[in-house]
Structures are given as C-alpha cells and as structure tokens.
Amino acid sequence: MHHSRRFGTHAAGVATKFGLKKLAMLVQVLTLFPRLINDFVALGLPRIAIEKGALSVQSVDLRGFTHDVHRTVDDRPFGGGAGMVLMCAPIVDAVEALEQDPQTLLQHGVAHRVLLTPRGRRLDQRKLRELAKVERLLLLCGHYEGIDERVRLAMPWDEISIGDFVLSGGEPAALALLDGVARLLPGVTGDPESTVHESFEDDLLEAPHFTRPREFRGMAVPEVLLSGDHAAIGRWRHEQSWLITEERRADLLQARAARHAATEGKPWIE
Numbered sequence: 715m716h717h718s719r720r721f722g723t724h725a726a727g728v729a730t731k732f733g734l735k736k737l738a739m740l741v742q743v744l745t746l747f748p749r750l751i752n753d754f755v756a757l758g759l760p761r762i763a764i765e766k767g768a769l770s771v772q773s774v775d776l777r778g779f780t781h782d783v784h785r786t787v788d789d790r791p792f793g794g795g796a797g798m799v800l801m802c803a804p805i806v807d808a809v810e811a812l813e814q815d816p817q818t819l820l821q822h823g824v825a826h827r828v829l830l831t832p833r834g835r836r837l838d839q840r841k842l843r844e845l846a847k848v849e850r851l852l853l854l855c856g857h858y859e860g861i862d863e864r865v866r867l868a869m870p871w872d873e874i875s876i877g878d879f880v881l882s883g884g885e886p887a888a889l890a891l892l893d894g895v896a897r898l899l900p901g902v903t904g905d906p907e908s909t910v911h912e913s914f915e916d917d918l919l920e921a922p923h924f925t926r927p928r929e930f931r932g933m934a935v936p937e938v939l940l941s942g943d944h945a946a947i948g949r950w951r952h953e954q955s956w957l958i959t960e961e962r963r964a965d966l967l968q969a970r971a972a973r974h975a976a977t978e979g980k981p982w983i984e
C-alpha cells in the first residue's frame with residue numbers, strides 16, 4: 715500500500731509577507747485509532763495552528779504496517795499474564811518507513827521520537843516549550859497492556875507520561891502533548907503575551923480572571939482590576955499567583971527556589 719493512503723494528513727503551508735513558504739512543524743502520530751487524532755485536529759486551536767501553517771499533523775495507522783490478512787498488531791505476553799502486547803514489527807516498520815521517506819526528511823529533518831508511556835518523564839510546561847522548538851515529532855501511542863520492550867531497545871525514544879495515572883491508550887496523552895505544543899508555536903495565539911503570563915510559565919499558577927458583569931450573585935470583581943492602574947494590576951496579579959501557588963502547589967515554589975539558588979545565588983523572590 716502506498717504511504718499516502720495510510721496517512722491522514724492535515725497540513726497547510728504559510729505565505730509570509732515576502733511570499734516565502736515557511737515550513738510547518740510536522741507531527742506524525744503512530745496509532746491504532748487515526749480517527750481520534752484526525753477528529754481532534756479538525757477543531758479548536760490545533761486547527762487554527764494548521765490553518766496558519768504553523769503545524770502539520772499526520773495520523774499513521776499501525777495496522778497499515780502489518781503483513782497478515784487480519785492486520786494483527788498484538789499478541790499474548792510471554793510469561794503469561796493479562797492483556798495483549800503490541801508487537802515490535804509493525805511499530806518498527808512504521809517508524810522506519812516514516813523516517814526514511816526522503817521528501818519528509820528533506821523538508822522537516824530527523825524526527826524527535828516520543829513514546830507516550832506511564833513510565834516516562836512527566837510532561838510539564840518546560841518540556842512543552844522544548845518540544846515546540848523541534849521541527850518534526852513522531853509520537854507513538856501504545857495500547858492494551860503496552861508495547862514489546864524491544865521497541866524501546868531498538869531505537870532511542872523520549873519517554874513521556876502525562877501524569878501518574880493509567881489511560882487505556884496513548885492517544886489522549888499524544889493529543890494533550892500536541893495541543894500544548896500547538897499553542898506555543900509562533901504566530902498561533904494572536905497575543906504572544908497570552909502564553910507568557912499563564913500557569914507554570916514562571917513556576918507559578920495563574921492569577922484569577924474576571925469578565926463582565928462587574929457583579930454576579932453578590933460577588934464583585936476586585937476593585938483593582940477596574941482601576942486602570944496597570945502597575946497596580948500587575949502587582950495584584952503577581953501577589954495572587956504567589957498566594958494560590960503557596961496554597962495549592964508549594965512543590966512548585968520549592969522547585970523554583972532550588973533552581974534560583976543554583977543560578978549564581980540570584981534572589982528567587984522578586
């Protein structure tokens with residue numbers, strides 16, 4: 715089967731004001747459920763990123779890389795136990811086919827491989843920022859009891875978990891990562907400020923937001939936000955961030971303190 719029929723592609727180029735084409739970040743998702751990926755990127759912010767030419771997403775069906783009539787991707791675990799295990803061959807064949815495609819290699823370079831697994835390093839905003847700089851990502855979604863260990867051993871993977879809980883498949887994890895990266899790509903959110911002053915960007919949780927009306931069921935909007943005094947508003951928001959972080963995520967403040975202490979003894983409270 716030719717690759718183009720195995721891949722669902724959502725892509726767009728971007729014409730800059732100089733008439734040049736800037737290449738989108740390419741995310742290829744290896745999955746048993748390509749529709750989950752395609753439906754997700756057809757809506758919301760990922761769709762905007764694709765339309766603006768910052769992102770291109772390909773869902774790749776693992777079953778397209780099987781060699782039997784039943785398109786088998788899994789088998790029983792050696793040693794016994796519950797559940798099925800995803801076999802090496804379809805995954806490794808798929809990765810190699812994608813990575814050796816000369817056109818993609820030329821346009822997007824070598825893929826940064828990500829394996830979504832509860833055994834991986836926990837995803838955070840810092841990691842998303844790092845991934846948003848990569849030109850090409852290959853995301854592998856596991857299923858059933860997991861993936862034959864030799865897929866890990868055959869080639870290096872950046873193993874990422876989205877939290878200390880177990881999903882039935884890697885797709886929601888891949889989509890969380892994809893969504894988080896898409897909104898950080900240049901030119902995607904209209905206002906670059908919107909990704910700077912939000913939760914986790916400075917190891918702090920975000921201050922609360924309010925919009926109209928000024929009063930709702932007896933609850934008034936904090937006076938300072940109506941004052942027009944931007945310095946005072948900035949101070950209030952910063953203070954609120956500290957308070958809410960102290961209350962809910964003291965661990966973030968500890969990590970922040972440790973990091974600042976390590977950087978030439980610079981003060982960590984500003």
Ligand SMILES: C[S@@+](CC[C@H](N)C(=O)[O-])C[C@H]1O[C@@H](n2cnc3c(N)ncnc32)[C@H](O)[C@@H]1O
Pocket residue numbers: 830831832833854855856857858859860861874875876877878879880881882883884885887
């Ligand atoms: C049911 S899980 C397998 C869990 C495995 N038996 C274990 O205990 O680690 C099936 C697949 O879902 C994905 N998955 C589950 N939880 C995840 C998480 N917290 N982060 C990232 N991927 C996850 C992985 O791709 C995994 O291969």
